[in-house]
Amino acid sequence: MGSTISEQPHGSAGSREVTAMTFVSRGFKRREGPAAPEDRLPPGQYLTRDFPVLSAGPTPRIGLDDWRFEVAGEVDQPRGWSWAEFTALPADDVTVDIHCVTKWSKLDTQWKGVSVDTLLEGVQTAAAHAMVHSYGGYTTNLPLEDLRDHKAWVAYQFNGEPLEPEHGGPARLLVPHLYFWKSAKWVRAIELRATDAPGFWEGYGYHNYGDPWREQRYSGD
Amino acid sequence: MARAAVLRRLTWAIAEVVDRTDETARVRSLTLEVPDWSGHLPGQHIDVRLTAEDGYRAQRSYSIATPADGTRVTITVERLDDGEVSPYLADVLVIGDKVELRGPIGGYFVWEPGRGGPLCLIAGGSGIAPLMAMLRSRVAARSDVPVRMLGSWRSADDIIYADELAAIARDDDGVSITHTLTRSAPDSWTGRRGRFDAESLSSLAWPPAAEPLTYICGPTGFVEAVASALVGLGHDPARILTERFGPTGG
Numbered sequence A: 001m002g003s004t005i006s007e008q009p010h011g012s013a014g015s016r017e018v019t020a021m022t023f024v025s026r027g028f029k030r031r032e033g034p035a036a037p038e039d040r041l042p043p044g045q046y047l048t049r050d051f052p053v054l055s056a057g058p059t060p061r062i063g064l065d066d067w068r069f070e071v072a073g074e075v076d077q078p079r080g081w082s083w084a085e086f087t088a089l090p091a092d093d094v095t096v097d098i099h100c101v102t103k104w105s106k107l108d109t110q111w112k113g114v115s116v117d118t119l120l121e122g123v124q125t126a127a128a129h130a131m132v133h134s135y136g137g138y139t140t141n142l143p144l145e146d147l148r149d150h151k152a153w154v155a156y157q158f159n160g161e162p163l164e165p166e167h168g169g170p171a172r173l174l175v176p177h178l179y180f181w182k183s184a185k186w187v188r189a190i191e192l193r194a195t196d197a198p199g200f201w202e203g204y205g206y207h208n209y210g211d212p213w214r215e216q217r218y219s220g221d
Numbered sequence B: 001m002a003r004a005a006v007l008r009r010l011t012w013a014i015a016e017v018v019d020r021t022d023e024t025a026r027v028r029s030l031t032l033e034v035p036d037w038s039g040h041l042p043g044q045h046i047d048v049r050l051t052a053e054d055g056y057r058a059q060r061s062y063s064i065a066t067p068a069d070g071t072r073v074t075i076t077v078e079r080l081d082d083g084e085v086s087p088y089l090a091d092v093l094v095i096g097d098k099v100e101l102r103g104p105i106g107g108y109f110v111w112e113p114g115r116g117g118p119l120c121l122i123a124g125g126s127g128i129a130p131l132m133a134m135l136r137s138r139v140a141a142r143s144d145v146p147v148r149m150l151g152s153w154r155s156a157d158d159i160i161y162a163d164e165l166a167a168i169a170r171d172d173d174g175v176s177i178t179h180t181l182t183r184s185a186p187d188s189w190t191g192r193r194g195r196f197d198a199e200s201l202s203s204l205a206w207p208p209a210a211e212p213l214t215y216i217c218g219p220t221g222f223v224e225a226v227a228s229a230l231v232g233l234g235h236d237p238a239r240i241l242t243e244r245f246g247p248t249g250g
Helices: A083-087 B002-006 B086-092 B125-140 B162-171 B198-204 B220-232
Strands: A068-073 A079-082 A092-099 A104-115 A129-134 A139-143 A153-158 A172-174 A187-193 B013-022 B027-033 B045-051 B057-063 B072-078 B098-105 B119-124 B147-153 B175-181 B213-219 B240-245
Touching (some): A083 A153, B027 B086, B057 B072, B072 B086, B125 B240, B213 B220
Parallel strands (some): B147 B175
Antiparallel strands (some): A104 A153, B013 B027, B027 B072, B045 B057, B045 B098
């Protein structure tokens, strides 16, 4: 990754050499202590052992009797599940690293949830995009292919316990290969779409795709 | 409006520290001169990036504590003893030093006088920084939006911007400021003690019928407790905006 800080000013005639120089923060040193294996920490991230919370508003409280999950939009037939039906579906135990755009990463988090492949089984669609909808009004968009092939789950347990409301319970999306704002909390529906559109944070300047390994934090990264 | 403003590429700039203010024993404000700064809305934040001699880099986010002021932004940093970035910003950087940053970032947790009110700003500790940008923007604009600001602090010595807040409350009938101390209070303390809860918020925050805009910022547990209490009191969740930081952050 480059550390060039000087950008060529515009407008001068002829060619001009860009002087590449590395900015160093006077007196700054890496903190002593355990570090993550480099191949597991994307650029600009640091390791945390806590589980910080980020939400734009109050935590919605959804009773399990009222909870439903739906696959809708550009599909042959919408389908939905009650809590009892959903938790009776085959579920996976997954252990994954998660990366938040606010810079923390957490390794080896343990979840139980239903693979999105299972939820899309038999669904006839020409859609290439998905908008994920949450109780409370949150949305996030991603390519449908990022939800397929064992890359995404709707998770309802964390560390063997029911998922707490502040972490997205009763159920949240889990898409660990993208920044964690794509793993929508309090998820209620996946809407399949022919066209892409920005979700909540994507509309406020966050990256449309959000690959932590390419450090796609903000629009244009 | 904010959406269009932030949908451009955010490039790293080298800013210079032009002022440093001790707010409390653990909190320092840094004013930074940022070349080509595009301006920002009260509530937005910046990313700061530090680079060590060996190329190691660390990034963190800091809320901007001041409204738009040309090419200057001020951040307020609480030193976390086991942190990697905050001790550097709070203790090592001096006037004339340079630091890399980019922004402004965020566009939801923002307020400016045109958004109206009444406004309730509820801060847990150093979570006051973005709320201070909002309050300062109201003062600078001589807006008449009524404001209630509530601050929760461990002790009287931990109150950030204490003198400025007292002056604003004294000079402006439209602004009330209430502090509560959660751990220790001197005998001379005549203000509130203990955490904000449903009972205290039912009188200190605006009533739900006033349809206030409420902004809450602080540690996760604080924000969860206050936001849940307000929803329980009948406030519209869509008019409660939150920003949380975890126990780490560094």
